[in-house]
Amino acid sequence: MKVTTREARSVNPIARQSLPDAIAVELRERILNGEFKDGDPIVQEAIAEEYEVSRMPVREALRQLEGQGLVALKTHKGAIVTSMKKEKVSELFDLRALLECDILARALPHFGPSDAAAAQDFLNQLEGAYQRRDTAEWGKLNWQFHRSLYLPANRPETLSVLEGINIQVERFIRVQLVMTGAVAAAEREHRDLLSLCTERNPTAVDYLRKHILDAAKLPSSISA
Amino acid sequence: MKVTTREARSVNPIARQSLPDAIAVELRERILNGEFKDGDPIVQEAIAEEYEVSRMPVREALRQLEGQGLVALKTHKGAIVTSMKKEKVSELFDLRALLECDILARALPHFGPSDAAAAQDFLNQLEGAYQRRDTAEWGKLNWQFHRSLYLPANRPETLSVLEGINIQVERFIRVQLVMTGAVAAAEREHRDLLSLCTERNPTAVDYLRKHILDAAKLPSSISA
DNA sequence: CTACTGTAGATTGGATCCAGTTGGCCTGTC
DNA sequence: GACAGGCCAACTGGATCCAATCTACAGTAG
Numbered sequence: 001m002k003v004t005t006r007e008a009r010s011v012n013p014i015a016r017q018s019l020p021d022a023i024a025v026e027l028r029e030r031i032l033n034g035e036f037k038d039g040d041p042i043v044q045e046a047i048a049e050e051y052e053v054s055r056m057p058v059r060e061a062l063r064q065l066e067g068q069g070l071v072a073l074k075t076h077k078g079a080i081v082t083s084m085k086k087e088k089v090s091e092l093f094d095l096r097a098l099l100e101c102d103i104l105a106r107a108l109p110h111f112g113p114s115d116a117a118a119a120q121d122f123l124n125q126l127e128g129a130y131q132r133r134d135t136a137e138w139g140k141l142n143w144q145f146h147r148s149l150y151l152p153a154n155r156p157e158t159l160s161v162l163e164g165i166n167i168q169v170e171r172f173i174r175v176q177l178v179m180t181g182a183v184a185a186a187e188r189e190h191r192d193l194l195s196l197c198t199e200r201n202p203t204a205v206d207y208l209r210k211h212i213l214d215a216a217k218l219p220s221s222i223s224a
Numbered sequence: 225m226k227v228t229t230r231e232a233r234s235v236n237p238i239a240r241q242s243l244p245d246a247i248a249v250e251l252r253e254r255i256l257n258g259e260f261k262d263g264d265p266i267v268q269e270a271i272a273e274e275y276e277v278s279r280m281p282v283r284e285a286l287r288q289l290e291g292q293g294l295v296a297l298k299t300h301k302g303a304i305v306t307s308m309k310k311e312k313v314s315e316l317f318d319l320r321a322l323l324e325c326d327i328l329a330r331a332l333p334h335f336g337p338s339d340a341a342a343a344q345d346f347l348n349q350l351e352g353a354y355q356r357r358d359t360a361e362w363g364k365l366n367w368q369f370h371r372s373l374y375l376p377a378n379r380p381e382t383l384s385v386l387e388g389i390n391i392q393v394e395r396f397i398r399v400q401l402v403m404t405g406a407v408a409a410a411e412r413e414h415r416d417l418l419s420l421c422t423e424r425n426p427t428a429v430d431y432l433r434k435h436i437l438d439a440a441k442l443p444s445s446i447s448a
Numbered sequence: 449c450t451a452c453t454g455t456a457g458a459t460t461g462g463a464t465c466c467a468g469t470t471g472g473c474c475t476g477t478c
Numbered sequence: 479g480a481c482a483g484g485c486c487a488a489c490t491g492g493a494t495c496c497a498a499t500c501t502a503c504a505g506t507a508g
Contacts, residue, residue: 054493060287067291075242076460076499084317091381095230102322157315278463300469300490
């Protein structure tokens with residue numbers, strides 16, 4: 001029911017993200033990479049100097065990361081990277097299973113050929129990233145692939161919540177990627193999952209649940 | 225090991241919240257109240273002047289509210305209050321049902337007398353707020369009560385997600401409070417729910433689901 | 449030797465200042 | 479009279495400056 005919204009998304013909105021957004025992306029990447037670990041403090045001035053900006057955009061970036069649960073801000077004490085204990089990881093994967101199964105069940109009846117094509121596209125890129133051992137790219141694409149399966153459900157709020165959860169989970173997944181050989185299995189599962197979705201087979205939901213919960217229990221914890 | 229550390233955790237850490245936090249709380253309240261409605265712009269300078277502070281803490285407060293999904297920030301265009309369409313409300317209540325039922329099921333086996341007492345306390349306050357027609361307080365206490373039922377599950381991440389959802393839903397609930405007489409029913413349901421939890425009756429979960437989904441479908445939308 | 453205290457350096461919090469963008473209004477021209 | 483283009487006010491984005499707070503260390507008293 002699109003009504004020709006103005007939406008100047010013609011070609012490229014020139015990608016004009018503000019400095020705080022850009023810095024937030026940068027810092028998030030470094031946290032997900034593991035460059036900043038558990039209790040590490042993130043000093044405003046150090047970051048500001050590093051990117052040759054003032055401390056202000058850094059402060060706003062940290063606020064954003066706080067909202068995403070990646071850092072904790074204490075007044076007059078600065079930002080420290082939040083912990084990633086195994087109970088937390090376990091709970092986050094449980095949440096993923098609960099929410100992603102629910103939304104997939106809602107998406108299945110509306111899953112069409114164009115959706116399948118989009119998902120397949122991500123799947124191909126995913127394989128490429130795996131072969132290049134590009135963990136950062138793999139993590140992003142993994143979520144993009146999953147997301148593409150859920151898009152037909154037309155549930156923006158659920159997707160938004162899931163996006164937040166996946167950002168956190170990514171810190172864990174990246175470690176998995178280098179630690180285990182389970183990724184090949186994941187790729188196969190992804191293909192199977194897409195097949196089931198394409199034929200709108202309701203067992204896709206159960207398959208997805210298993211896929212998510214299996215991924216949760218490989219290593220014991222991201223950090224000692 | 226230091227034993228004689230100051231240990232200022234005695235009773236009250238003086239609750240020192242920073243200016244951005246305080247302003248965020250204030251603005252959130254005004255958005256939930258409906259003082260700022262759907263597409264309303266929130267001008268940094270106006271807010272800053274109003275609270276007699278500079279624009280900077282306001283900017284950080286707006287970042288926080290953005291993270292909670294209450295406002296949308298566009299570069300060089302400022303902040304506008306996010307919309308609250310009925311599909312969104314409906315989806316948020318579905319999410320509540322899904323997540324709160326799951327967490328309640330996990331909490332029930334650990335639900336003890338002290339938990340019941342805490343919940344009962346919130347219930348009493350809730351009734352008082354209702355009689356005073358204090359919608360702001362009622363909304364907060366409603367969540368506090370629900371939360372107290374879920375605490376024994378020991379699932380901080382799920383609670384965190386639910387907290388975010390409930391903040392958004394509160395905008396809707398407050399309108400309900402003045403528009404419908406369904407609150408008395410909600411109070412009765414709360415008492416029944418607490419009884420079921422106290423005796424660890426598994427049907428509490430189904431009762432909760434009905435309680436949440438019923439609340440969702442009273443008015444059609446918060447704003448035209 | 450231990451425990452408290454005061455001071456200095458580092459770091460964050462907040463205010464003020466300047467630059468860049470947006471959007472509306474106004475004028476000039478066809 | 480209508481439309482294009484430029485100008486101006488309002489607002490946001492970012493930088494710099496000052497104040498408040500925390501931490502660590504050293505000095506001193508018991």
